[in-house]
Amino acid sequence: AEAGPRAEIEAAAKAFEDFQQMDRRARNYVRNGQRLLASDLVFSDGIDKIDAALAALARGEEEHLGAAEAAAGESRRGELMALAAAATGALLVVFALVPLPAAPAPVSPPAGRAAASPQAGAADRPRRAGSPTQASATPSAEPVRAAHPAAERHAGPPPGPAVDLAGIAALCTDLGRVLDLQALPAVLARAAALLDAPGIVLWVADRDGRELTPVLAHGYPQQVLARMGTIHRDAGNVTAAAFRTGLLQTVASNGESTGAIATPLIGPDGPIGVMAAEVLRSGERQDAIRAATVIVAAQLATLMGPPAARGNAEAAGA
Structure with missing residues (x-):
């Protein structure tokens, strides 16, 4: 059952080894002043190798979890079947020995109270500041980004030289x-x-x-x-x-x-x-x-x- 996950882990390790070799080549390019070549290498081979390693790890995890869940599910099914059989036998004995009382008539709640309950529950629930309900009911008087001055300062590009x-x-x-x-x-x-x-x-x-x-x-x-x-x-x-x-x-x-x-x-x-x-x-x-x-x-x-x-x-x- 572990052969599949083990193979995926080996594939991920091989991809990481290839990435380390690519990283050494990119560092050599940078030391030699060939930054564009290093950039192309990192954003082509580097991304492909990292994606391959992550995909192999994800497949290994899925296979391992699937096997564990299948074994646990089989055990749970056996336990539930045993409990169901025991409960069924106990109910049969109770029904045979004790007469069942008549079921009481259901009592309808007052109409006014039933209608007010959903509103009261909604009013009692706390709302988050960014929830869609609050945003649509009470629009803010200021732009949303004004509440995040630090993020706004870093969002824009840094000052650069003017273009001639x-x-x-x-x-x-x-x-x-x-x-x-x-x-x-x-x-x-x-x-x-x-x-x-x-x-x-x-x-x-x-x-x-x-x-x-x-x-x-x-x-x-x-x-x-x-x-x-x-x-x-x-x-x-x-x-x-x-x-x-x-x-x-x-x-x-x-x-x-x-x-x-x-x-x-x-x-x-x-x-x-x-x-x-x-x-x-x-x-x-x-x-x-x-x-x-x-x-x-x-x-x-x-x-x-x-x-x-x-x-x-x-x-x-x-």
């Missing part, structure tokens, strides 16, 4: 004038400075839209760009999610790593790539920074074009 709108406008104007993709690295460096981003990678989809390939980067050595490899559109990271959904995706920063913003490059027929940027000072939570990345990505999408342009873009990055 004039610089963004000038950048988009220059992008519209680009005729040679050799000029893209310099333009990408300007975009990184305006977005407060130490690193930017442009990913372009293949002809079938199944994989994303890094074609141009700023802030990373060329050998790092070559080692990034491709990302499948169904991968569990923000870059793939931005390409699948056509929506901006973010990774929150913490005390040890920067935040990230993945913005889709939208063409006439849908997403054709992604602009992934590391951002400083919690820029991923700043509406102005997110809006600026969407503007820059929209202008870059007109230059990246279909997959046939990838060779030219790679030559520009070289």
Whole structure:
């Protein structure tokens, strides 16, 4: 009976071992300054391995509890059957020896008292401050969030640097004038400075839209760009999610790593790539920074074009 749970526990242990190996790889990436690679590894392989371990533990627990409940239920059924048989025999003896008295007529409670009881019971029950009944009966004069000033203070994004709108406008104007993709690295460096981003990678989809390939980067050595490899559109990271959904995706920063913003490059027929940027000072939570990345990505999408342009873009990055 314990073979099933034991197998699930072994599967969970194997998944945790795989997660530890992945964690060591991610830490090596961070030490080498490859934070985007570490982020993609954690949010793809890391999440998959943790989910597999948790699922195996849940299955093992269900199988163990199911076997225990089945054994306990069988024992309880036997005890109940024995008690029912004994009670039935005792009742037969009582009915045979003692005459049963006539049942008294039921007494109806007063109508007024019966009608008042539900209301009195409802009035006596204490109500929680957040119950639906109280909220619908007595609407608050102030917004609900005013009762939680501490939560409201932490809910909003932290103050960040103001976006240079004039610089963004000038950048988009220059992008519209680009005729040679050799000029893209310099333009990408300007975009990184305006977005407060130490690193930017442009990913372009293949002809079938199944994989994303890094074609141009700023802030990373060329050998790092070559080692990034491709990302499948169904991968569990923000870059793939931005390409699948056509929506901006973010990774929150913490005390040890920067935040990230993945913005889709939208063409006439849908997403054709992604602009992934590391951002400083919690820029991923700043509406102005997110809006600026969407503007820059929209202008870059007109230059990246279909997959046939990838060779030219790679030559520009070289």
